[in-house]
Amino acid sequence: MGRFSLGWAAVSTWAVLVYVFMFLPVAVVVLLSFNASQFGAFPMTGFSFRWFVELAENEAILRAFRTSIVLGLLTAVISTTLGVLASLALVRYRVPGANTISTFLIAPILVPEVVLAVALLLFLNFLGLHKSFALLLFGHVIFTLPFVVLVVQARLIAIKPELEEAAQSLGASPIQTFFAVTLPLMAPAVAAGALFAFTISFDDITGTLFWKPGGVETVPTQIFAMLRNSISPEINALGTVMIVMTVGLPLIGAAVARRLAARSGG
Amino acid sequence: MSSVEAREARQPWILLSPALTAVGLLLFVPLIFIVVYSFWLRTATGADVAGFHLDNWAEALTDAFYRDILISTLRIAAITTVVCALAGYPAAYFIARSRGNKMILLLLLMLPFWISYIIRTMSWINILGVSGAINSALMALGVISEPINMLYNETTVILGLVHFLLPFMILNIYVSLEGIDTNLEDAATSLGATRWQSFLEVTLPLSLPGLAAGGLLCFVLGAGTYITPLVLGGPTDAMFANLVFEAIITQLNWPLGSALSLMLLAVLGLLVAIYNRYLGMAQLMKGLG
Numbered sequence: 001m002g003r004f005s006l007g008w009a010a011v012s013t014w015a016v017l018v019y020v021f022m023f024l025p026v027a028v029v030v031l032l033s034f035n036a037s038q039f040g041a042f043p044m045t046g047f048s049f050r051w052f053v054e055l056a057e058n059e060a061i062l063r064a065f066r067t068s069i070v071l072g073l074l075t076a077v078i079s080t081t082l083g084v085l086a087s088l089a090l091v092r093y094r095v096p097g098a099n100t101i102s103t104f105l106i107a108p109i110l111v112p113e114v115v116l117a118v119a120l121l122l123f124l125n126f127l128g129l130h131k132s133f134a135l136l137l138f139g140h141v142i143f144t145l146p147f148v149v150l151v152v153q154a155r156l157i158a159i160k161p162e163l164e165e166a167a168q169s170l171g172a173s174p175i176q177t178f179f180a181v182t183l184p185l186m187a188p189a190v191a192a193g194a195l196f197a198f199t200i201s202f203d204d205i206t207g208t209l210f211w212k213p214g215g216v217e218t219v220p221t222q223i224f225a226m227l228r229n230s231i232s233p234e235i236n237a238l239g240t241v242m243i244v245m246t247v248g249l250p251l252i253g254a255a256v257a258r259r260l261a262a263r264s265g266g
Numbered sequence: 267m268s269s270v271e272a273r274e275a276r277q278p279w280i281l282l283s284p285a286l287t288a289v290g291l292l293l294f295v296p297l298i299f300i301v302v303y304s305f306w307l308r309t310a311t312g313a314d315v316a317g318f319h320l321d322n323w324a325e326a327l328t329d330a331f332y333r334d335i336l337i338s339t340l341r342i343a344a345i346t347t348v349v350c351a352l353a354g355y356p357a358a359y360f361i362a363r364s365r366g367n368k369m370i371l372l373l374l375l376m377l378p379f380w381i382s383y384i385i386r387t388m389s390w391i392n393i394l395g396v397s398g399a400i401n402s403a404l405m406a407l408g409v410i411s412e413p414i415n416m417l418y419n420e421t422t423v424i425l426g427l428v429h430f431l432l433p434f435m436i437l438n439i440y441v442s443l444e445g446i447d448t449n450l451e452d453a454a455t456s457l458g459a460t461r462w463q464s465f466l467e468v469t470l471p472l473s474l475p476g477l478a479a480g481g482l483l484c485f486v487l488g489a490g491t492y493i494t495p496l497v498l499g500g501p502t503d504a505m506f507a508n509l510v511f512e513a514i515i516t517q518l519n520w521p522l523g524s525a526l527s528l529m530l531l532a533v534l535g536l537l538v539a540i541y542n543r544y545l546g547m548a549q550l551m552k553g554l555g
Contacts, residue, residue, distance in 0.1 A: 005461060007461060007462065010356075011356045011359055011360050012360055012364075014353075014356040014357065014360070015356060015357040015360035015361070018353055018354070018356075018357040018432070018436075019357075019374060021353075021429070021432075022374075022375075022378055022429070022432065022433070023374075023377075023378075024393070025386065025389035025390055025392065025393050025429070026378075026381055026385070026386060026389055028389060028392045028393060028399055029385060029388075029389045029392060032392055042397060042398065042399055042401075042402035042403075043402055043406070081284070082284045082285040082288055083285065085281040085282070085284060085285065086281060086282050086284075086285035086286070088281050089277075089278035089279070089281035089282045090278075090282075092278075093274075093277065093278035093281075095278045095279075095282070101282065101286070103547055104286065104289060105285055105286070105289055107289060107293060107294075108289065108293050110486075110538055111293065111297070111531065111535075112486065112489070112490030112507070112530060112531065112534055113490060114490055114492060114507040114510050114511070114527065114530065115297075115490075115510075115527045115528075115530060115531045116293060116296075118300060118510060118514055118523055118524065118527040119293070119296035119297045119299065119300045119527065120292055120293075120296050121514070122296070122299065122300055122303055122514075122520055122523075122524060123295065123296035123299040123300070124296075126299065126303075138292055139292075141288065141292070142288060142289065142292040142293055145285060145288065145289065149285070199380060202382075203382045203383055203384075205383065205384050205493055206491070206492070206493060209511070209515070210511075210514065210515065219382075220382060220383075220384045223382075223384050223385070223388065224384055224493070224496075224497075227388055227391075227497060235388065236392070239382070239385040239388070239389070242381075242382045242385055243381050243382070243385065246380045246381060246382060247377060247380045247381060250380055
């Protein structure tokens with residue numbers, strides 16, 4: 001009996017259906033991106049890479065990719081730096097009002113992104129900073145920061161402070177300790193935070209549509225602009241490339257992290 | 267206090283200051299700014315008149331058009347949340363109680379987070395569109411001769427939102443189910459309760475915090491979206507954030523856009539505040555982290 005009951009069977013079936021619901025549409029995007037038919041819809045008329053070739057020759061899409069990657073990397077560097085420093089303070093020190101500070105730092109995800117986008121756009125515009133790459137970067141930093149803080153904090157808690165105390169009691173200065181002990185131990189947390197920031201920035205469309213200057217497109221806003229006409233096979237191909245990038249990168253990252261951890265452990 | 271202690275006390279603030287400054291200058295000051303700005307006036311020439319004018323607020327609060335869209339936005343978000351809860355609970359329960367590859371199941375659930383929102387939203391056009399999977403299949407089978415119009419209505423907007431938000435719900439429920447001692451259920455059954463009774467009396471109540479956290483996330487994220495209605499909705503399916511976008515980007519009426527943004531923030535902020543008052547933010551952070 002127990003988990004082989006009728007109830008469990010129903011729950012399992014339901015769960016399978018939920019997974020199918022989650023993945024089927026995405027699978028169809030990937031499938032159709034290889035469709036030879038020129039309309040980018042069913043029926044599948046054959047297997048072809050032509051849409052990927054066309055993507056690679058589409059100057060607008062390549063430009064969008066460059067913009068997204070540069071934006072994502074800069075966002076990741078800045079956001080991770082701010083987030084790691086703040087997390088260190090919150091995990092390693094007894095800070096008065098730590099809970100309030102935490103809530104303050106994750107506030108950007110508690111405020112609806114549209115509202116954050118409007119407020120930042122209008123305020124910086126008032127200060128004379130109009131829609132620009134800089135505004136886009138500020139925006140991406142502020143709404144990726146909470147995710148970095150959450151992810152990095154969760155991982156920092158797992159590092160034992162005794163190791164640092166040991167280094168200091170053996171004569172290392174606080175700065176030496178940081179670079180020789182803390183930073184190597186923190187590396188996976190830092191990497192996870194950076195990866196998170198990059199992926200969220202790379203995916204963002206809600207704020208980006210408010211902040212981007214005319215003529216500048218990121219990959220999501222480019223897809224959005226292309227959708228206005230109709231769904232083309234190129235969009236499916238672009239979708240497939242995005243899926244490979246945003247799903248592939250974290251998986252590779254996780255694999256590399258495990259490798260590093262195994263090496264330092266052995 | 268010795269100077270060493272003073273330095274010790276200062277250090278965390280030095281580490282915190284860049285992040286605190288960023289959030290302060292890029293979120294809180296701008297929010298205060300749009301409160302002020304919402305009382306300004308945008309003239310026909312496009313110049314702003316500073317001052318204390320109630321015109322934008324009068325328009326935002328009394329115009330039936332805005333009110334109707336606010337109500338339908340809240341309705342769409344509520345339906346989305348309920349559907350996510352009903353669909354997500356059994357799935358979360360399955361993951362939490364399965365003895366198999368829990369890690370794989372969780373990883374699969376996390377995957378959609380990494381797949382672009384715009385891709386996941388537009389993917390439904392491939393399924394429901396005039397030449398999408400369902401119409402093609404039905405026509406190939408001879409069930410229908412003309413494609414059915416299934417897209418671009420409120421139902422597809424909700425479908426898109428559920429697809430986007432379901433992982434948030436499942437993850438939050440899962441986190442709270444994981445925290446429940448399974449011995450409690452066993453104790454209930456050994457005292458004579460059926461498995462269903464022990465679920466209703468023990469497990470379900472104990473998992474309510476996760477359900478509430480997931481519900482809050484689904485509702486707030488759902489009510490704040492404007493991309494999903496643009497991609498999957500028809501011309502009459504605008505949500506409140508679409509009005510904000512229209513006012514700010516299309517009409518360039520920034521003071522009015524400020525007032526509309528603040529209205530949305532007030533409604534959703536009230537929900538977050540109520541949640542925080544009764545359940546606290548800790549549960550929400552557990553699910554996010």
